[in-house]
Amino acid sequence: MKCKRWLSMCLAMTMSLSLLAGCGGGDAAADSTPQAPDSALDAETPKTGGKLVVYSALNEDNTIDLAERFKKDTGIEIEYISLGGGDAVARVQAEMANPKADILVGGSVDLYGSLAEQGALEAYDSANNNDLDARFNDPDHMWQGWYMGVLSIIVNDERFEKELASKGLKKPETWDDLLDPAYKDVFVWSNPVTAGGAYIATACQLFRLGEDKGWDYLKALDKNVHHYYKGAGDVISPVATGEFIASIAWAHDSFKVKQQGYPLNIIIPKQTAYEVGGAAVVKGGPNTENAKTFIDWLLTKDVQDFHTQISYRYSVRGDVASPEGLPTLDEVDLVDYDRAKATEMKTAVLEKFEAEITSARA
């Protein structure tokens, strides 16, 4: 009797294994999510619904909201995965021989350069980008800028009042205020090697102060840093919960966490830097036409309005208002950020940062 049970389990296993190995694709199609039929068919029938596979570096709730609206507007069903910008790039690269994604959405356009160089992206010049500022359009049309974010200093108000205000310290207003020794070990930051946002903040200092003084600044700031987190957004919650008092982060992401009720103060300093958030069509993806439709759609005024409201990011369109609760773009004093130069010097800067700053801590 007992042997029979074992044998039948053994059989069941063999069967399920061979099923899986034999028709993996079929198994995926039978999956729980009720989705559109098989991808190969849809690719040949664009613009009449179908689907779109998105690798999204946006917050997941923003991705969901955009997907719902896209479905409503175009009938195209979005299947997405949410992941960090760097991880998304690594994934597209790993899948280059046989791309699974149609489009990469979100994350600073700095990310897209290496993919474009390797030939993983397909050029697309949307008809809707003609009125945009030149900095939002890639000269080679490999990526499309579609939102903007600015860097801010974030402070936990409660702890600041309790511990630092009593020492006579004023709320930080400029980048240089962060060098005050009072911030030692209550200031955290992200590692520019892994966090795109932290690299932009690093380059911001180099542009703002010039090469030599910029490095002096970074090394002085390092004295206050308790430790470096891996991701750009990793610093926000520790400051929000009061584990640490101050950091540097994207204003829009911080503002979003603040909405949960945390005593988070978001200060946009003078001479701050900004990111251009991108989208890019993956070359050889299963639904390339739908990916292009998506980019056209993203740049429309309605969608830009909608996205600004849900994500607190700035629009690339001049006719869309700034997110509520944050200063308008006119009020923000931007550093003269040379994106081409920032990309060109990135490797050297990060290697120097690692050698002279973070390695001593490893």
Add this chain to the structure above:
Amino acid sequence: MAAGVSVKESVKEMKRLKNEPLLLIVIAAIVIFVGYFVIYPVIRVITVPEWQDYAQLVQKARWATAIKNSLFMTVISTVSCTAVAFLFAYVNARLDVPCKGLFRFVTLLPIVSPPFIVALSYILLFGVQGIITKGVLGMQVDIYGRFGLWIVQTVTFFPYAYSVIYGVIRSISTNLEYAAYNMGATRWQVFRDVFFPLCRPGIAGGALIAAINVLTDFGNPMMIGGDLALLPTEAYMQISGWYDMKTASVLAVALLVPALMIFLVNRFWVGRRSYVTITGKEISLNPFSLPKWVKWTLFGLTMFISLFILLVYGTLLYGAFTKAWGYDWSMTLKNLQYVFHKGGQIWNSIKFAFLSSLGASFLAMILAYIVQKKQIGINKLLDFLAILPGAIPGIFLGIGFVMAFNEKPVELTGTAAIMVLALLFWNIPTCYSAATAGLQQIGNSVEDAALNLGANSFRSFKDIILPLLKAPFLSGFVLSFLRSVTCLSVVIFLYAPRTTVGTISIMVLVQNGQWGEAAAFTIVLITIAFAVLRAAQYILGKQGIKLEL
């Protein structure tokens, strides 16, 4: 000389296989299967970098430091994991104390909880502003670094060692100990010279699993490692920051080397000694009782660690129902709402975990049986194949799968099959260790008797070994299941829109600062895992099989 003899013997043994075609086919199938899904992806990863890329390992100071740090953490965390695991196993198996249910429960919690998320509880309780450290004890401690990581890794990974050690201790007959007592040995002598040596395969197997888990741990260093450079996080930085697969592969290989060394040391330490205690007849007396002060000291220690773990998970549970994690403690159910939108992902988690664990435990059991009981000359190779996936960091098994199975003839990326297969091979060492530890306790005499009576290999395996292996098989299966439900590293590069699993969502939520929702999601996942475990125990219990982990 010795080598020559053993080669000759191996050849002779392999020739004998001709008489057992079934065994030969099974072995060939396993070698091909494991080779294709483990060795081939690994080779793909290893051959990505060039020779000069590997030279960076010694040239770059940061990575030399990372190697040192990784080895250091592995040593101290493995020692503490194994010690705590032995304590729990001993108390649960041998002592007559209350609260054993609680002790067993807390050894399961860390296994069923996804990486990343529990670190949030640690920070809240023991961080710079920790409720316990600063609020209750008034201490100024810094958990970001070696010390904090050591504590967290100990609690996170001792359960893996526990399940192996417990399985072995439970199967050790007390008869030998009584014999020793009767001949005048002291309690300490009995422990040291009789009991402990019998535990060795379990301790070695447990330590191996713990060590490899610690070495390849990625979630804890990310959250509370601070600036400490470790191999897995450095490798991740190469991918996430530099999109540099080449260099990441170099670091992956750097991680493989110590993992393989752990494996070899383990084999050496267990040695060739025999640890047979299940012979033909199985009669065991109640364990000899310990002096009261020893018993209650051990109990106190176990209780302290258990309460510590309960506190950490209690915080997570509470946090799941609060408005703003760590700040606004008023209750809300809104975090759970999010989870209800993610039913498909939770179902995926369960489905993939079930299929992969089932496959892994069968494959591992057959492997363990052949390695332990059949002298066929390629035992070492099979043993190596079975344990190798455990030496491969999950994230690189994932990358290896993407590289190896993204093109025809075997195009699997984006399918459910690739998720199941990756998890299956990742789980083999867990099941293999359990099966091996169990097998080492079974003497050859029973099987020899069957063979003498005319049974072939298959028959004796099915009728003799399988029934005796039921407990290790099931514990391996359930352990793998729980591990898979909560696995992130393996699937992080493999999931597609339709095959997204719960742990991925949790990671994304943590990254987006939605900690309350992440906690709620974790609680749901843990609850499901426990429900499945209890259901399995109930169903098996009805059939007279007691499933203990």
